[in-house]
Amino acid sequence: MAYEMNFAPVLARAPELIDGAIATIELSAKSICIGLIIGLGVALIRFNRVPILKNIAAFYVETFRNTPLLVQLFLLFFGLPFLGVRLTATESAIVAVSLNLGAYSAEIFRAGLDAIPKTQIEAGLALGLSRLQTMRYVVILPALKVIYPSLTGQLTLTLLGTSITSAISATELTLAGAKIESQTFRSLETYIVLAVMYIAITFTFRAVYTLVGKWLFRRKVPKASIVAATIMDEETSQ
Amino acid sequence: MFKFSSFGKVGALAGAALIAGTALMMSASANAQTIADIEAKQKVTIGVLTGIPPYDVTDSSGKTDGFLVDIARDIAADIGVDLEVVPVNNASRAASLESGRVDLLVAHMTATPERAKIFRMTNPYGAYEMRFIAPVGMELKKLDDLAGKRVSVPKGSTQDAAVSGYGIDGLEVVRFDDDALAMQALISGQVDATAAVAAVANDVIAKRGLAEKFEVKSEVPIFTLYWSMAVRKDAQELHQWLNNFIYYEEITGRLDELHNKWIGSPIPGGKLPTF
Numbered sequence: 001m002a003y004e005m006n007f008a009p010v011l012a013r014a015p016e017l018i019d020g021a022i023a024t025i026e027l028s029a030k031s032i033c034i035g036l037i038i039g040l041g042v043a044l045i046r047f048n049r050v051p052i053l054k055n056i057a058a059f060y061v062e063t064f065r066n067t068p069l070l071v072q073l074f075l076l077f078f079g080l081p082f083l084g085v086r087l088t089a090t091e092s093a094i095v096a097v098s099l100n101l102g103a104y105s106a107e108i109f110r111a112g113l114d115a116i117p118k119t120q121i122e123a124g125l126a127l128g129l130s131r132l133q134t135m136r137y138v139v140i141l142p143a144l145k146v147i148y149p150s151l152t153g154q155l156t157l158t159l160l161g162t163s164i165t166s167a168i169s170a171t172e173l174t175l176a177g178a179k180i181e182s183q184t185f186r187s188l189e190t191y192i193v194l195a196v197m198y199i200a201i202t203f204t205f206r207a208v209y210t211l212v213g214k215w216l217f218r219r220k221v222p223k224a225s226i227v228a229a230t231i232m233d234e235e236t237s238q
Numbered sequence: 239m240f241k242f243s244s245f246g247k248v249g250a251l252a253g254a255a256l257i258a259g260t261a262l263m264m265s266a267s268a269n270a271q272t273i274a275d276i277e278a279k280q281k282v283t284i285g286v287l288t289g290i291p292p293y294d295v296t297d298s299s300g301k302t303d304g305f306l307v308d309i310a311r312d313i314a315a316d317i318g319v320d321l322e323v324v325p326v327n328n329a330s331r332a333a334s335l336e337s338g339r340v341d342l343l344v345a346h347m348t349a350t351p352e353r354a355k356i357f358r359m360t361n362p363y364g365a366y367e368m369r370f371i372a373p374v375g376m377e378l379k380k381l382d383d384l385a386g387k388r389v390s391v392p393k394g395s396t397q398d399a400a401v402s403g404y405g406i407d408g409l410e411v412v413r414f415d416d417d418a419l420a421m422q423a424l425i426s427g428q429v430d431a432t433a434a435v436a437a438v439a440n441d442v443i444a445k446r447g448l449a450e451k452f453e454v455k456s457e458v459p460i461f462t463l464y465w466s467m468a469v470r471k472d473a474q475e476l477h478q479w480l481n482n483f484i485y486y487e488e489i490t491g492r493l494d495e496l497h498n499k500w501i502g503s504p505i506p507g508g509k510l511p512t513f
Binding site for chain 2: 077078079081082086088089167168169175178179181182183
């Protein structure tokens with residue numbers, strides 16, 4: 001059965017789709033920033049075995065990693081009002097997606113932190129760096145570098161996951177598309193346009209991750225090696 | 239529930255596929271198309287919509303009962319044959335009739351022009367009213383009272399189309415995946431009002447003990463939709479018999495009596511229209 005594609009009714013609603021895309025970008029950016037802060041904090045608490053807090057952190061990670069995002073959204077949006085806290089759909093979406101990312105990224109951060117050999121930390125301390133300096137330069141940055149690819153992969157999943165928040169009527173791209181679909185009956189065309197828009201957004205975000213990565217890990221190798229590399233370069237170029 | 243607009247497409251597709259697929263299998267004698275056919279097989283098979291309390295209930299033995307089943311019982315009694323009730327839902331009802339699984343549908347179907355192309359739709363036997371449901375204290379006497387309010391609706395439903403089309407300043411339509419979530423949004427206080435079938439909303443309010451908080455705002459009508467029975471296109475005699483049956487059930491007060499028994503009020507919308 002031949003299906004005749006007709007994108008005109010969908011493209012006529014471009015302003016709504018663009019508003020939706022902007023809302024998705026805002027929602028994702030905010031949730032990613034908050035989620036990463038939560039994730040790093042939780043991972044450091046567990047890495048440094050802070051008493052009591054580490055148990056709370058473990059409970060949080062297990063709870064959020066073992067329940068669906070949709071259920072978390074429903075509980076926040078429909079459930080919290082009965083406890084006297086009323087969040088709007090967008091606020092509920094940011095809180096749920098941030099907490100969800102926090103739990104997942106905490107495990108990724110922890111994997112990176114665990115990959116740092118104890119001797120490296122001892123070396124940092126032996127060089128006279130303070131505990132905080134050691135944490136920052138000798139533990140967190142190298143750990144981040146190890147897990148950076150899997151972390152950015154998780155961030156892409158989080159961005160795409162914001163589409164689920166349309167279920168609680170949070171304004172974002174999928175909701176805008178669902179509205180257009182229900183009014184134009186052009187389902188296939190609508191979702192093809194949505195797919196293209198999501199690809200554009202995720203590629204933009206990934207470009208940002210690459211730039212941030214370049215800036216974060218700009219000091220690639222210790223100076224001594226650079227000198228050695230320069231000498232070798234000169235030798236080979238001659 | 240009640241997504242008539244989206245149902246139209248699916249129904250038409252399913253209908254077309256089934257017509258093609260079953261045309262060969264269906265011989266005139268296999269499917270009762272006339273009263274005489276039904277009398278000959280001593281049984282009428284009626285598809286009844288389920289899953290929308292208070293219009294239907296499932297008893298402890300899992301059997302379905304309710305307003306529509308009572309009407310089906312009357313049909314069988316008046317023809318003078320046994321009754322077989324086949325529970326159907328919005329998605330399956332058209333296919334059930336088209337494939338010959340049921341002789342007719344008593345399934346809350348509104349006689350849309352699309353459906354009338356596929357089936358013969360009878361005169362209406364009942365109706366439901368779509369109304370706003372809001373907190374008891376909220377003033378809602380005219381549509382303009384909704385200015386600046388948030389109203390939840392099921393995505394793509396008839397009430398979505400209606401409320402979105404009012405063009406009231408500052409009225410925000412908040413869309414959810416189904417009727418239950420749209421209602422829950424009101425109960426959780428996430429919206430100021432919701433648009434729903436009045437009888438269904440009243441049932442939810444009563445069953446969940448929310449009568450002090452929420453009420454159906456009857457002064458602002460959204461629309462009233464009438465239900466027709468449906469038979470296959472070639473069942474002209476059965477179609478006309480059902481029209482007579484409905485006329486007689488209405489003037490004898492039987493329809494109101496049954497509606498009163500299950501929903502607690504007479505059929506809304508006054509005198510039933512005839513086509």
